[in-house]
Amino acid sequence: MAEIVSLADAVGDLVPDGATVAMEGFTHLIPFAAGHEMIRQQKKDLTLARMTPDVIYDQLIGMGCARGLIFSWGGNPGVGSLHRFRDAVEHGHPRAIELEEHSHAGMATRYAAGASGLPFGVLRGYAGSDLLAHTSVARITCPFTGEELAAVPALRPDVTVIHAQQADRKGNVGMWGISGVQREAVLAARSSIVTVEEVVDELTATGPNHVMLPTWTVTAVAPVPGGSHPSYSMGFTTRDNAFYTEWDGISRDRDTFSAWMREFVVDTSDHAAYLDKISNHANG
């Protein structure tokens, strides 16, 4: 049964230094507030798993929280590069990070294998790609046809963190819209944190592709309205595309980045304070 707790407590209790942390959300429902809280709590040596690192991991990498990155596409969607990610890979700043790089299909298969309790998953992939030589992929032969396919190891994060639209008071989680790989990432993990826009008496299905995670599959639920900003939560917020564009400028320079992180994240007490600051900044 999920406990309903504060985000600070959830991150404090469930994200030890050195953990393998998956924070999923495919453009939609990215759990930014939880990432910021990890930065506030100065988490260290995390191995960060995520199909699309996005700005959330650019921030964690730039703040030196990450030892490793397990991923499949590390760009700023619709804008360009993730400069903190690049700085870490190209120049080891603020520290070198170890990459474990896959294709999207490979990452999805790894999470699905984890959710299925299997040690590996199979896909027709990687053939002819140089990725084969640089990542955890093995060839496997079909015992019936002799075809050679790719095997990828199950991905089982210590903790998976996602953002969703709703939870009820028992901790059942409801979300809708683009659901990415979140369900698999939660089911594959040893523990999970779900930040939600609202806690309600009864879950309501109000959009396409309604997805439900029963309370007994989740460890902690934390109410964090607007917790996906600058990503979005369908039915609650829209994507802050301007922020994604501005991020290019903020993150390009190490000092500008550090100053921004200090002002908006480290020195804000919580996500509500962050949203206030962002809102004042945008209107100012």
Added chain:
Amino acid sequence: MAEIVSLADAVGDLVPDGATVAMEGFTHLIPFAAGHEMIRQQKKDLTLARMTPDVIYDQLIGMGCARGLIFSWGGNPGVGSLHRFRDAVEHGHPRAIELEEHSHAGMATRYAAGASGLPFGVLRGYAGSDLLAHTSVARITCPFTGEELAAVPALRPDVTVIHAQQADRKGNVGMWGISGVQREAVLAARSSIVTVEEVVDELTATGPNHVMLPTWTVTAVAPVPGGSHPSYSMGFTTRDNAFYTEWDGISRDRDTFSAWMREFVVDTSDHAAYLDKISNHANG
């Protein structure tokens, strides 16, 4: 794009003698009308795939349409034996049938592998079961952990037949409630027939677990109201439990069975006529 056609035409065009036919529906939405039409058209040498053969395959087997059966549980749900299935296996009447027998998990994995375009699927199963020695299962070793698991070959029917609540005029199919393995069975097949309760202008989602098959994944849609009797179509009909109980008596004796099949299926012109007869019988 699916064509909207009559059931007689769909079965005539897409179910050749000797085909491997999957008719799915997990207690709910069993495509009985399509099975009856195959009997009316005297289909021969079919290899029938279905997780739970149920009364629908008892009828096809008893009428001599089947050469083989690929399955995982062959009983009359809530009642007991399938007597025509037993007569075929125990006494070769009306003809011997070849069994390819799996567990539910194995069958589900086989369909999912077919839908995924993979030649095989992997599960933790069959270990210690005598099924291993009697069916198409191979052992496969995880290249990362060394664990031994089961591999099952993809199941790719020549044609999959299902029943659903709705289609729209373009042939998009909508269903809800218990959806079993139908989506995988359709996506794994070379062609598909979907009988539906109604054809509507716009699909409406009116129950739990709404599932949608786009028109371009389906070959033929045939409107057949009540087409799942004695199974049911959530929102349209309820399960005819009395019929399932009566079937035990009808099917126990070869002659009683033949007479019933003649009266209710062979000698009725179509499914509407069958339903009329069943209804008169129940009220008479």
Added chain:
Amino acid sequence: MAETGPDQATFAPDEMMTVTAARGLRNGQVCFVGIGLPSEAANLARLSHAPDVVLIYESGTIGTRPEILPLSIGDGELAEMADLVVSVPEVFSYWLQGGRIDVGFLSAAQIDRYGNLNSTVIGSYDHPDVRLPGAGGAPEIASSAGEVIVMLRQNSRSFVESVDFVTSVGFGRDGEGRIGNVGAGPSVVITDLGVLRPDAVSHELTLVAIHPGVSVDDAVTATGWDLLVSDPLDVTEPPTSAELATLRDLQARTREAHARREASAIDH
């Protein structure tokens, strides 16, 4: 039948079996349930001491709370009352194989001293005397559920020296056969005569309790192998009047509802 006190009606052996099985479920456990006796026991538990037990049926209905007992594994009631409904491939991959099931309930036509279960054939596989329905979900429940509760009526046809076919593995034909299976296997076998548990070392099923009114001799006679009997041997607590009332109420509600639906099935 046994008379159990002024407040309690007499009870049938099947009622004692169902009540005993229901007691085996703890509140909050996640339980993979089959139709028939297991479904009755699991729902009795939910309606009495374990309101938060999570019931999963292989039709993909997760966290379901049927008001009446389903007649088939795919009754509409199960879907309507469920927290969520998933596909059959998913219920076996993400939920059962995924290690999310605490307790699996199984029954069978035959069981042997090591808890191996046969629901496939009586006689040989290729030329069976009786062709049974087959495996269904049982082999992987036996493999992946945290533990397995077996329920079946105890007699010389069902409790056999050697099962004709191992459909679902208990501890293997030699008591050492759980390699390749992650769950702990059968933890208890509950019959209409008593309760058996596997020995911690040899895994051989041992009679640990008999139901009120049943003699050890009844149990030994009903068993096709030389039955180990625990000393001391417990006697099962008889059903309480509350347990019996809840069970009988559930059964009556079920009979009524199914009769009502049967009357309306054709006219829909």
Added chain:
Amino acid sequence: MAETGPDQATFAPDEMMTVTAARGLRNGQVCFVGIGLPSEAANLARLSHAPDVVLIYESGTIGTRPEILPLSIGDGELAEMADLVVSVPEVFSYWLQGGRIDVGFLSAAQIDRYGNLNSTVIGSYDHPDVRLPGAGGAPEIASSAGEVIVMLRQNSRSFVESVDFVTSVGFGRDGEGRIGNVGAGPSVVITDLGVLRPDAVSHELTLVAIHPGVSVDDAVTATGWDLLVSDPLDVTEPPTSAELATLRDLQARTREAHARREASAIDH
């Protein structure tokens, strides 16, 4: 830029590229689309000659009909306008790997003469000069789509003798590398200068058409290998006024909508 007639405005090279790519899609085809140029081209096709083209984005949005171009692969617009939305594991397993995609659209930072694509690194993998975003969905689109349409701007940085990293296989470094892949590979490469197709035998990309106003020399100079040029060489039909109007209208609608949403994102 080229003047193409009294009814047509001048057009930019990127517009010529997008229009050419759009024409490559046939009505009713099922198309796996990436963000940026491919998304623009696929939606232009849908809004002009191919109204029944089925667009699938890797975010799991199937049969989507966005009224404006998405800025990210997971814009809400894509979900709201979709026939169905599925999980990311499913879009790659049941839909792409399942063999349901006729055409995959890809772009990249580098391409070589055999259509191999690099979107991973410039320089070495372990010590890159430029770390690019990486593979995303591209390797399996390259593997499983019936055919692949590649769109990228043609210059000496992008059209290279040897890609620094094969992220997504075309025909392999030696032109014979499609073993283990079921799709046919790149059928056409559309650039801002012209159109290239792989030779049927050698699989080497060959310039088969140049856009109006572009010289063969421009294309040869922009290519980092000794470019094969087909003889005779086609000249692409310039965009019609209808194509240009539809494309520019789509772009203007997109700009307006994104500006409106940006203004409201914070206050939501």
